[in-house]
Amino acid sequence: MNESVLLIDDEKSFRVIVEAALREEGYDVRTAPNAALGIELWRKAPTDLVILDRNLPDADGVDVLAQLVHDARERSTDTVVLMVTAYAEVDNAVDALRRGADDYITKPVQLPDLVIKLQKALERRRLERRVRALKSREGDVSSQLEKSKSPAMLKVLDMARRVAASPDTAVLLQGETGSGKDMLARYIHAHTAGRSEAALIELNCAAIADSLAETELFGHERGAFTDAKASKPGLLELATEGTLFLDEIGDLGLGIQAKLLRVLETMRFRRVGGTRDLSVDIRFISATNRDLAHDVEEGRFRLDLFHRIDVFHLVVPPLRERPEDILPLAETFMRTTALRLGRKLDGIDDAAVDALSKYPYPGNVRELRNVIERAMILETGTKLTANSLVLGTARTAPSTSENFFSVRLPPGAPPPTLRQLEALYLEHILAQTDGNKTQAARILDVSFPTIAKKVAEGGIKSSS
Ligand SMILES: Nc1ncnc2c1ncn2[C@@H]1O[C@H](COP(=O)(O)OP(=O)(O)O)[C@@H](O)[C@H]1O
Ligand SMILES: [Mg+2]
Structure with a gap:
């Protein structure tokens, strides 16, 4: 979208020339010959920048400036004002700056000069907006983190x-x-x-x-x-x-x-x-x-x-080690997703609470956020239900869990064969069952003789 400029000046030839020049530069331009119309136009559609003549037929430009600054604040927006003074009225110009104008130009106006000042003022405004947005994001981060309930x-x-x-x-x-x-x-x-x-x-x-x-x-x-x-x-x-x-x-x-x-x-x-x-x-x-x-x-x-x-x-502890945070986070994500989808749900039902609380979240908070977003899209009822929850099948997270089975290969080693991998995995499970083959068979969903045979054949280390 083009940036917009409102030009308030009673001098017709000035309006025509500046309007044409700024259009050429790609700005969206509106003009007004007096203060009353100018303010009205701005209230209808606030522009990014106003070029304001100091000497208007129906008002002093400084008062118009005060009005614009006030209106902008009421709408929680901002506008950049370039004050135009008739000749080198330095005192007036300084006064205008003090009252909230961003810059001033003296008549007769040199067009290139005007365009440069205007570009600079708009650039400054963009930067200020970005800084404000970043600051509010940082504020958000603090308040979100501080909502945490887990010790x-x-x-x-x-x-x-x-x-x-x-x-x-x-x-x-x-x-x-x-x-x-x-x-x-x-x-x-x-x-x-x-x-x-x-x-x-x-x-x-x-x-x-x-x-x-x-x-x-x-x-x-x-x-x-x-x-x-x-x-x-x-x-x-x-x-x-x-x-x-x-x-x-x-x-x-x-x-x-x-x-x-x-x-x-x-x-x-x-x-x-x-x-x-x-x-x-x-x-x-x-x-x-x-x-x-x-x-x-x-x-x-x-x-x-x-x-x-x-x-x-x-x-930073993984989410499964701070289960107190799961539901508050889920509710936060429901609120933010509701804003985006334009559709609100009336809480989480008991079965869904249960499922959400039990799941180990290998992808941590990011996964929880995605789970909630998906559920909100799928949910057809008024509450979030277990039916719309799509939880992964992972039981534990890979990187820190002691339960995780991993094979570390020396650099340059060939990939293990399936048989080798099976033997290593069997060893791992047997280590967990303290060598109890009956238990291992149950975990691996095979018969006891199968385990016994593999142990006998594969040179598998087992303590019993
Ligand atoms: N306490 C929290 N409250 C709200 N959102 C959070 C919280 N912790 C993490 N998130 C969100 O989860 C996602 C992953 O967090 P991030 O800080 O990017 O994790 P990492 O850098 O460890 O991968 C982000 O979308 C973030 O906004
Ligand atoms: Mg990261």
Whole structure:
């Protein structure tokens, strides 16, 4: 949609010329020859920007300005006002700025000058809106997280606020996917005095190739590589004074890990193709769903970098370990989904409550949100019922559950054969039943002789 401009000026030739010029630039333009009509037009359809003549036949432009500012506030919107003063009435211009005009122009107006001022003012407004939207999102994050009922999560939030008070400490968030690591990173940023006014900049290390991650992080100078037509600041520069959130840091390659280590050690870096060191003032928050200590052991992650990013370690508990949060979250998601679908349900019935409470959510909060959204779409009754719940069949989540069966292969090893895999799995189950073959047969849904035979044939370790 085009941005809209309202021009209030009694001079007809001025209106005609400016209207034509701004149309040419792609703006949606309306005009009014006096204050009364101008205000009426604006009330009917508020425009993004108003060009307002200081000397109008029926009012002083400054009073019209006050009226517009007031009207805009009442509608919780905003409008940008450029005041036009007849000649270099500097005092008037300053006065207009003080009363809420965004800029002023003097007549005779140079069109290019007008267009540039208008573009700048609109640009500023877009930025301000974005900042406001981000701030309100951060407010949302805080209030959502603080609704948590589980002792486990409340403890995490308490720790998060404590580390927020220490604005330079690197934080590592560890938790299964969908458990709320992103939200917690935003929470810490929002609670860090002196940083929350600046940006939280995010890099998803899993979604980006290492060579790209490097120019993203460090930026580049003009001519650093073939496509570098202009120099570009990296995320490190953009995050200065704020927070850099390195999501899925375990997926970063070893080469870039070394470069990142230098930044964390010295708080200095160089743009790609640059010759000069730049310094940064950043809080680093990293997140991972992997066991980084294990990645260190296996040589996939640098030990020194691990220590640098893991100064303050926070574990976001999986949803199944904080069942108190399931129903409140489900209700939150019902409300937000209702807003989007334009259709409200009148609570959750008992069977659905039961099913929701028992399910282990391998995909954590994200999965719960999707389950609710799907159910709201499928549900035909007035309440959310168990019939419309589509819960996955997974019993336990893969990454941290002790119950999980996994096979670790040495690097370069051929894939196991089906028979080998079967033997390993049988061993795993027998370990769980303390070698009791009758129980193992029941779990595996085969007969006792089948188990006994496989054990005898396969050289399977079993304690009985
Ligand atoms: N406490 C919470 N309240 C409301 N929504 C939440 C909460 N925790 C997580 N979510 C939502 O669940 C989804 C996954 O959270 P996210 O922070 O992206 O997880 P992660 O980064 O660990 O994968 C997001 O849509 C997020 O908004
Ligand atoms: Mg995430």
